[in-house]
Each structure stands twice: as structure tokens, then as C-alpha cells.
Amino acid sequence: MxxxxxxxxxxxxxxxxxxxxxxxxxxxxxxxxxxxxxxxxxxxxxxxxxxxxxxxxxxxxxxxxxxxxxxxxxxxxxxxxxxxxxxxxxxxxxxxxxxxxxxxxxxxxxxxxxxxxxxxxxxxxxxxxxxxxxxxxxxxxxxxxxxxxxxxxxxxxxxxxxxxxxxxxxxxxxxxxxxYPDVGAVPPAPDGSGAFIVTCFGMINPNKQPERILRALAVDPKLRTHGRMHFVGAIDEGYRTRLAALAADLGLAAPEFTGWVDDAHLCASLAQAHLVCCLRHPMTEGHSASIITALYAARPIVVNDVGSYAEIPDGLVHKIEAGEAPAPLAAVMAEIARDPQAAEAAAAGAAAWARVRYSAxxxxxxxxxxxxxxxxxxxxxxxxxxxxxxxxxxxxxxxxxxxxxxxxxxxxxxxxxxxxxxx
CATH class of the missing domain: 3.40.50 (Rossmann fold)
Incomplete structure (x- = not known):
């Protein structure tokens, strides 16, 4: 043809x-x-x-x-x-x-x-x-x-x-x-601070629920103290200011905003993450390059249980109810903080599944x-x-x-x- x-x-x-x-x-x-x-x-x-x-x-x-x-x-x-x-x-x-x-x-x-x-x-x-x-x-x-x-x-x-x-x-x-292209598995590489790092990447906008993530991070006193939020990707300056102000109001450490990054910097950011949030509300996408990238990288992931995200087999990612409530997301954060080894094992299985599912x-x-x-x-x-x-x-x-x-x-x-x- x-x-x-x-x-x-x-x-x-x-x-x-x-x-x-x-x-x-x-x-x-x-x-x-x-x-x-x-x-x-x-x-x-x-x-x-x-x-x-x-x-x-x-x-x-x-x-x-x-x-x-x-x-x-x-x-x-x-x-x-x-x-x-x-x-x-x-x-x-x-x-x-x-x-x-x-x-x-x-x-x-x-x-x-x-x-x-x-x-x-x-x-x-x-x-x-x-x-x-x-x-x-x-x-x-x-x-x-x-x-x-x-x-x-x-x-x-x-x-x-x-x-x-x-x-x-x-x-x-x-x-x-x-x-979507396979970035390869990204071995965990904690930043050495002892912080629990949560990452949201791609085009940072309200549809990805950054505010819900920040509110969830503030639910547990331990995570509120030791949690760190990384926003990796392009973001409107006004929205960046709003998120920084919300984090301060919640008693969280100042979020890290990287702006747009190349693949090498993205992989380095994912390696530091204990949890990658791939939330969408409402679900306006067909599918998501972000979720596929995170699956390939073998990082623990949480998604809303809607649309194409719901098609990912149970047990490979953490699924929560769509909406604005922070409690279900906070529960996932606490679970991963308690047992990071189990989360890493599930992420490795998700990567193997993704390489077949999303191949050219x-x-x-x-x-x-x-x-x-x-x-x-x-x-x-x-x-x-x-x-x-x-x-x-x-x-x-x-x-x-x-x-x-x-x-x-x-x-x-x-x-x-x-x-x-x-x-």
C-alpha cells in the first residue's frame, strides 16, 4: 500500500x-x-x-x-x-x-x-x-x-x-x-532522602487530578511529613502557582516542577518514584501514552478504574474509583509505603504484559x-x-x-x- x-x-x-x-x-x-x-x-x-x-x-x-x-x-x-x-x-x-x-x-x-x-x-x-x-x-x-x-x-x-x-x-x-515506544524497565533509584515520592507526568493539567493527589498525600500524617510530589512535564504557569499554594496550605513540602523533559530525564524521574499516578477525570482520552510508558518502566501505578485503564488486568496496577475523593488514593499510597516489595513485583508483571499488549x-x-x-x-x-x-x-x-x-x-x-x- x-x-x-x-x-x-x-x-x-x-x-x-x-x-x-x-x-x-x-x-x-x-x-x-x-x-x-x-x-x-x-x-x-x-x-x-x-x-x-x-x-x-x-x-x-x-x-x-x-x-x-x-x-x-x-x-x-x-x-x-x-x-x-x-x-x-x-x-x-x-x-x-x-x-x-x-x-x-x-x-x-x-x-x-x-x-x-x-x-x-x-x-x-x-x-x-x-x-x-x-x-x-x-x-x-x-x-x-x-x-x-x-x-x-x-x-x-x-x-x-x-x-x-x-x-x-x-x-x-x-x-x-x-x-507506544518501549522505554524499557527503569530500576528503582531512590534519591537518598528517605522521602516517599509520588510522580505525575505528561501535560500537567486538571484532568490528571494533581489536586486530588496532593490532598491524598496529606491524609496520612507520616506521608504528609515524608511525602514529596514531583510534577514532570509542561504546565501552565498559573496552574503551577495554584498547585504550589495548595501544597503549602496542606502542610506538604513544595512540589517539584520540572517542565518538559526529554526521555532520559523522564526515566530518571520515574526511577525515583515510589508511585506513579496516571489518573484521568473525566476520561477524555482514548488511551494514554503516559500509562503505557509507566507500565514499560515497571513502576507501581495507580489509575482510575474507567475507560481503557479499566482494561488493564487487576493486580498489575492499583485501581481506584473515579472522582475527587482523596481517601481511596491515600489508601494506595499507604499500602505501597508499607510493602514496597509487593508493589515492585506487581509492576514487573505489568511491564511484561504491556510489552505484548502495546507492541507495534x-x-x-x-x-x-x-x-x-x-x-x-x-x-x-x-x-x-x-x-x-x-x-x-x-x-x-x-x-x-x-x-x-x-x-x-x-x-x-x-x-x-x-x-x-x-x-
Missing amino acids: RILWGTPYNVKSAIARYSRMVTRALVADGHTVEILRLEDKTALDHDILDHNLPVHVPYTFDFARLRHDYDVCVINYGDYFPFHAGALDLAAATPAVAVFHDANLDGFLGGARQIHPKLDALLNRWPPPGLTLPEKCTLPKQDLSFFAALASGCVVHGSHYVDDVVATCPGPTVQMPLC ASYVGGLIPLLEAAIACRPGLEAGRGMARRLTSLGMNFDDSETGLPRSFLGCAGRPLMPTMSE
């Missing part, structure tokens, strides 16, 4: 690292792959990942090549708009396979609305006549279902949002675990049949887009029951309709 892979491709993007891993496996399997970067002009200034594939930037790419030079195009959707700004132009140009890394695209849509004024009008007409979304489909998932409807096939990384994608994608959909070979084995099925769907979807645009040019309203065409047909014809976003 000749594949155009749309993705961010800079050193600060977890999706970029995933993409490099998958595309290398596709090339090893005999396929031809080219990268189309999706970042906006500011994010394109970040250092590019090391690579050995042809890489294109969106602002100079000739979209006329899509029909003849590639068998299939893939778009990686994520919620951070600056890293995915070019996704809509590619979706408008061709029915592409959509990989949804997040179950909620509110952040992406917020940025997209600023530069694509036509988007609101399209979303206001969604869903079209004759299409019923699953009853549990909330507004953010309605937006997700809209992008699924533009695709020739879809990939999701968790069971908690697959139904909303299946309901609207006109091609095949597959649910499979995310794959497993992922590509599921991806290739989907790409082949999407290629078979593409001619019909392109015909549907052409028909919808032609009917629109004739003044037909897809909500107009007086056209004489069945509403189900109008919904189907309108579903692949997407204007050229750059117009």
Missing part, C-alpha cells in the same frame, strides 16, 4: 512518537509511507523527530496528489489543536482513515472554529435527517461522530467511545490498544486489514461526496422533505459532505 500518514511529527508530541513507531512497522511490512505534518505554523517550529521517511508540511502540500499517489490516507486526531490544525483540510480533501486518540475533541474544535468559520454551520446541521446517534452520545461525542462520518474507516483505542464512532463511520471501525506488531496486525477495507470503501465515498456537492450547488437543502428524495438518502449523501476548509 501507498500510505499518506497525517500526524504531528515533533519531539513534544506523544502522538508523533506513536506515529513514528507505527509507520516504521508498516514500512518493515513492505508498505510505502510518507508523513504529512498536521501542526500549525507555530508548532512546526518544534524540533522534528528523527526519521527516514519523506515528510511534507501542510502549507505546501499539493492535495491534488491524493487521488493518484496514495492508496489510503490516515488522519491522527488529537485534542490539542496546534498539533492537529491541518486535520480538517485533509479530511475535506479525501475520505481518510481517522485515528481518534481522544474521546473528546473540545480543545481541537475550539481552535478549529477560529480558523474554519464554516465548521459551526456544519455541526449545527449534525446529525443529518435519518441518522440516530446512540442514546448515551453526549454533545462532545456528537462532535466526534461528525468527524467519524467524514472517514473511510476509524480506529479507536478504548471501548468507552467506540459505539459513537461505529454509529456514523460509513466504513469499517476497529478498536485496539494503542501502541500487534497494532499493525490489526491496522492493515482496516486500511485494506477502507481502500475498498473509498470510491463509493468519493462518489457520495461528489453527489452531495452537486446537489448542494443546485440549491437542494438536505433538511428539505419537499425534494422528493427519501430523508435517509439525503442523510447518507450529506454525511460525507465537507467543504474545502481552506477556502
